[in-house]
Amino acid sequence: MKKIVIIGGVAAGPKITAKLLRSDCDCQIDLYTDEKLISYSACGLPYFIEGLIEDPNRLIVRKPEQFEEKGANIHLGKRCIKILPDEHAVLIQDVDTKEIEKVNYDKLAICTGARPIVPSIENIELKNIFTLRTIDDGIKIREKLRHSKKAVIVGGGYIGIELLEAFYLNGLDVHMIEMNEHILPIFDPEISDIIKNEIIKMSNGKVRIITNDAVVSFLGEDKVEKVVTSKGEVIDTDFVVIAVGVTPNTEIAKDAGIELGVSNAIRVNNRMQTSATDIYAAGDCIENFHLVSRNYAWIPLGSSANKEGRCAAINIAGGYDALPGVLGSAVTRYNGFTMSLTGLTETEAKKFGFDVISSTMTKKDKAGYMPEAENITIKLVVDKRSRKILGAQGIGSGDADKRINTVASAIQAEQTVDDFLHLDMTYAPPYSTAVDPLLSAALVINNQIYKI
Ligand SMILES: Cc1cc2nc3c(=O)[nH]c(=O)nc-3n(C[C@H](O)[C@H](O)[C@H](O)COP(=O)(O)OP(=O)(O)OC[C@H]3O[C@@H](n4cnc5c(N)ncnc54)[C@H](O)[C@@H]3O)c2cc1C
Structure with a gap:
């Protein structure tokens, strides 16, 4: 045996x-x-913290x-x-x-x-400074959240965003502090900017996002009471979650x-x-x-x-299986606003030497006359030389992620944008538009390539 x-x-x-x-x-x-x-599902922890899931055993x-x-x-x-x-x-x-x-x-x-990475910030050992990885971490954060009015999230990655949603929906005043120029730096900068603006717009003045600034110290006797940034901001808080990667x-x-x-x-x-x-x-x-x-x-x-x-x-077990690789496809949400991506962003594609052509399209995700139609923004990234699709980012209050999953299949099948725009996608007014926003983005690129 x-x-x-x-x-x-x-x-x-x-x-x-x-x-x-x-x-x-x-x-x-x-x-x-x-x-x-x-x-257990660590991915479910933000929704347990939010209170959407009451019993941690469900994870x-x-x-x-x-x-x-x-x-x-x-x-x-x-x-x-x-x-x-x-x-x-x-x-x-x-x-x-x-x-x-x-x-x-x-x-x-x-x-x-x-x-989780725990950065060396002055007084990081104070009470009520958390990281999130395990169910125990989730229970501690949820317990603290229920007796708090203010929170600070250090880091603007996807776990930070999911916590922001949980805290906002529980009525807290939240500061998110990100040292990069943009939150969610896995997206292209202009897409991250749209995300940031949408989050602020949806949060009724309860959320403040600080970028380009870093936390340098925590203040408090025994428990954290204030967060100090390198630009001299001093933020009152009841607790802190470090989500820097x-x-x-x-x-x-x-x-x-x-x-x-x-x-x-x-x-x-x-x-x-x-x-x-x-x-x-x-x-x-x-x-x-x-x-x-x-x-x-x-x-x-x-x-x-x-x-x-x-x-x-x-x-x-003695069988044979091989994984070809990954596209880094990922999705998250804030208050019903979806953020998803697959493959390379324009920034990454350029870094890897591709001759990039891209198009960004904001359209309704369903027929515009349908009451449930919502905006989505799709950015499609294509290699000009081979015309292969390199990546896509899809955000918005509508169904962005299903478009991104479609692109993931196309990338894995090594489709060119010319093949892709002929994709026979479903259409009925409650689900899409006659020309799906994704295909519109592909058409724009095709027009640019062929100068039609
Ligand atoms: C809040 C949160 C939200 C997330 N959301 C998503 C999501 O929406 N989508 C997504 O795709 N991913 C998400 N993730 C990531 C996902 O949870 C991880 O990719 C996944 O848990 C990885 O599983 P793993 O088994 O490789 O490692 P881990 O989950 O890290 O588990 C490793 C285990 O090994 C134990 N261990 C480590 N060293 C030793 C040792 N020497 N001896 C014995 N035990 C050891 C650790 O304690 C741990 O229990 C999320 C993660 C978090 C924290």
């Missing part, structure tokens, strides 16, 4: 376990995690017992402190007793994920001599094999191959973690 050891238990680790249990692999599965929970996808009933062994509160590739063994430490045991494996899967948990992999790639994430091939024999990795701890830039990038997302976990499990 093959002995399979999995380290990490949120998305990728449980996915590997579940897929192995469904396969006909003759194997013993042992999953170790340093947490007391496994298999749990599968309980340890459900895996154990099917034959896997789940070890909670057990941290892997060392990988010994030459011995095909790992050292596991009990988080409470500190006892260490040596566990042998035939195949090992590293699914140690990522953790994440870093991969790859110290044990590095220590074992396993090759790392961009952002210190683990380099794997398309079968999720690391540089070490019989060691696989999946989820937020690995880097990704970007299908458009043809470069490695670190784009840690739950959607990818699940696909990578499935791929790793098939290969661990």
